[in-house]
Amino acid sequence: MRAMLVRDIGEFPLIDRLARAIVGENAALIQRLDDDGFRTLLTIGDDAAAWDGPPGVRVLTTDTMVEGVHFSFDYTGWRDLGWKSLASNLSDVAAMGCRPTYSIVTLGLRDDLPVEGLLDMYRGIMDVARLHGGAVVGGDIVKSPVFFVTVALEGAAPSPETGLLRRDAAKPGDLIAVTGHLGCSGGGLRMMMTGTDIPDATASKHLRDAHNRPVPRVKAGLLMAERGVLSAMDVSDGLIIDLAKMCSAGNVGARLNAGSIPADDILKAAFPDDWLSLALGGGEDYELLFTAPADVIEGLRPALDVPITVIGEVVGGDGSVEVLDDDGNPVVVQRRGWDHFKN
Amino acid sequence: MRAMLVRDIGEFPLIDRLARAIVGENAALIQRLDDDGFRTLLTIGDDAAAWDGPPGVRVLTTDTMVEGVHFSFDYTGWRDLGWKSLASNLSDVAAMGCRPTYSIVTLGLRDDLPVEGLLDMYRGIMDVARLHGGAVVGGDIVKSPVFFVTVALEGAAPSPETGLLRRDAAKPGDLIAVTGHLGCSGGGLRMMMTGTDIPDATASKHLRDAHNRPVPRVKAGLLMAERGVLSAMDVSDGLIIDLAKMCSAGNVGARLNAGSIPADDILKAAFPDDWLSLALGGGEDYELLFTAPADVIEGLRPALDVPITVIGEVVGGDGSVEVLDDDGNPVVVQRRGWDHFKN
Numbered sequence: 001m002r003a004m005l006v007r008d009i010g011e012f013p014l015i016d017r018l019a020r021a022i023v024g025e026n027a028a029l030i031q032r033l034d035d036d037g038f039r040t041l042l043t044i045g046d047d048a049a050a051w052d053g054p055p056g057v058r059v060l061t062t063d064t065m066v067e068g069v070h071f072s073f074d075y076t077g078w079r080d081l082g083w084k085s086l087a088s089n090l091s092d093v094a095a096m097g098c099r100p101t102y103s104i105v106t107l108g109l110r111d112d113l114p115v116e117g118l119l120d121m122y123r124g125i126m127d128v129a130r131l132h133g134g135a136v137v138g139g140d141i142v143k144s145p146v147f148f149v150t151v152a153l154e155g156a157a158p159s160p161e162t163g164l165l166r167r168d169a170a171k172p173g174d175l176i177a178v179t180g181h182l183g184c185s186g187g188g189l190r191m192m193m194t195g196t197d198i199p200d201a202t203a204s205k206h207l208r209d210a211h212n213r214p215v216p217r218v219k220a221g222l223l224m225a226e227r228g229v230l231s232a233m234d235v236s237d238g239l240i241i242d243l244a245k246m247c248s249a250g251n252v253g254a255r256l257n258a259g260s261i262p263a264d265d266i267l268k269a270a271f272p273d274d275w276l277s278l279a280l281g282g283g284e285d286y287e288l289l290f291t292a293p294a295d296v297i298e299g300l301r302p303a304l305d306v307p308i309t310v311i312g313e314v315v316g317g318d319g320s321v322e323v324l325d326d327d328g329n330p331v332v333v334q335r336r337g338w339d340h341f342k343n
Numbered sequence: 344m345r346a347m348l349v350r351d352i353g354e355f356p357l358i359d360r361l362a363r364a365i366v367g368e369n370a371a372l373i374q375r376l377d378d379d380g381f382r383t384l385l386t387i388g389d390d391a392a393a394w395d396g397p398p399g400v401r402v403l404t405t406d407t408m409v410e411g412v413h414f415s416f417d418y419t420g421w422r423d424l425g426w427k428s429l430a431s432n433l434s435d436v437a438a439m440g441c442r443p444t445y446s447i448v449t450l451g452l453r454d455d456l457p458v459e460g461l462l463d464m465y466r467g468i469m470d471v472a473r474l475h476g477g478a479v480v481g482g483d484i485v486k487s488p489v490f491f492v493t494v495a496l497e498g499a500a501p502s503p504e505t506g507l508l509r510r511d512a513a514k515p516g517d518l519i520a521v522t523g524h525l526g527c528s529g530g531g532l533r534m535m536m537t538g539t540d541i542p543d544a545t546a547s548k549h550l551r552d553a554h555n556r557p558v559p560r561v562k563a564g565l566l567m568a569e570r571g572v573l574s575a576m577d578v579s580d581g582l583i584i585d586l587a588k589m590c591s592a593g594n595v596g597a598r599l600n601a602g603s604i605p606a607d608d609i610l611k612a613a614f615p616d617d618w619l620s621l622a623l624g625g626g627e628d629y630e631l632l633f634t635a636p637a638d639v640i641e642g643l644r645p646a647l648d649v650p651i652t653v654i655g656e657v658v659g660g661d662g663s664v665e666v667l668d669d670d671g672n673p674v675v676v677q678r679r680g681w682d683h684f685k686n
Contacts, residue, residue, distance in 0.1 A: 048404035061391035
């Protein structure tokens, strides 16, 4: 029997089917928000989603994945795609020091896509929402010759006293730190695209998952905001290019120690020659890059659910990022990053 | 000299250029929100937009236009595209009885699109935002083999006492009414697609503008919510199909009088045989369809900036819509509407 395709079911029955598939799980997510001071009024099915909530600062972000540009079904499964499409937005909200609240999902669908695939994608969205937040309360489904997924996500500052983690607040003298490890996502993508042979199944899965199921650092972002960190962003385009953006925004410079860049043993073993360039420029790590005085960073360490590593310091400057080796000599970095239009 | 294309400028300079093009106009829109109880904290340039605002109900909606599916440059100019992409979202917020606040814009761009076109599109976004609200505070630009524009828009209920205009609140005995005139948008599209000859330039422009520069009924929606209307939606897919959705949501039926459907003289003159089918099923009118007791509707009339017409009544039923002629005989209606996937 041929799989049911989008064109077999039609727009409104498809919306209905997808909404019904997540209704139970999503109701639990909404209940969690309602237990926490929100009052969810309307979800999928009206002209707009609606809610009431406690007073305070709100953030709104959006992120899009286009087939053939940001993902390929050769390397990313439907369920992973769902995970990643919400996770990249959760990461942005985390990078503001806020808690994720409500999301809306837009699907641009080729009419030959399988309905079962889309259902699986929503399972992936629920997988990450269950762990990190972002109940789905609306969206839009349109026909498109290329498949794309756009998620918009709102977040709320945890309390009136808590500041936002801004991109432009780095100050000379602050240390630069990052959560987790870098480069595994880029390594995982390279492994899949080039067919790099990694016999260890656990290692191979680790790299694949780093690319397809990135963990948004929601708890870490909230803790940073509460403990006085002022400046953070998430690493999506690659450490060097993102740090350069942060430095430009804050009108400062950065000096990184190449020897401190956190890359894990699996990445180093899989890419003994390239792990540093993957960690510096691979992108899509979705770790938090942040700056703070040394004592703030040390105070954070025991409270976080993820390791943090000091990788350098903020200096005076105009947006430039310098990478030095252990002897203080400049390391030449290919500043790749992801300018999809020019590369 | 060849026009500058997206691939000539690259992602980050393009974002910068577009942001700078709207910064002045947008600042005025943000100032208006700030004068009205909001505190806009971060706009384009951080991981997310951020603001604080008065307590109360919020709504969030999104709408997407894909080239070749929802628009064609043969019929819609860049500036019109900008207008329409925000206007369709403003219309959804209007249909909730809320005021538009903050919007975020996602562009999926072919790399051969002209930068000047995109700048013109943002002029169109500002054109409609200036009149009806929705300051642009963020978004995302991605590469895509097909051009698409997704706007997400938040709105705020005008006061704690004001109810939302829900889709599911129609009650048997209520009258059904609609703002403005129907069918001109569909007529304008048909005129452009088929080359229908309409010698009167004013009439031709009227139909084209109805399609490309729909007027979101923001003030009307706010007034409806304040004056006790409970149920409304905007007419985007076509009167019959949208009314059927409203009836399904409210578990009621509808009886329409074909003779009451408001179509203007220009549409009737241009399409003497088809104006009724265009008014019933043309779609993209972005007028408000609403139901209320007769006295509420009569009370609204003098306060609105747009005419309203009673077109029928809500009856018991299960989502069915019946159209009757002046003698009470059923009119056969082609229930076209826009199921892009199945048509």
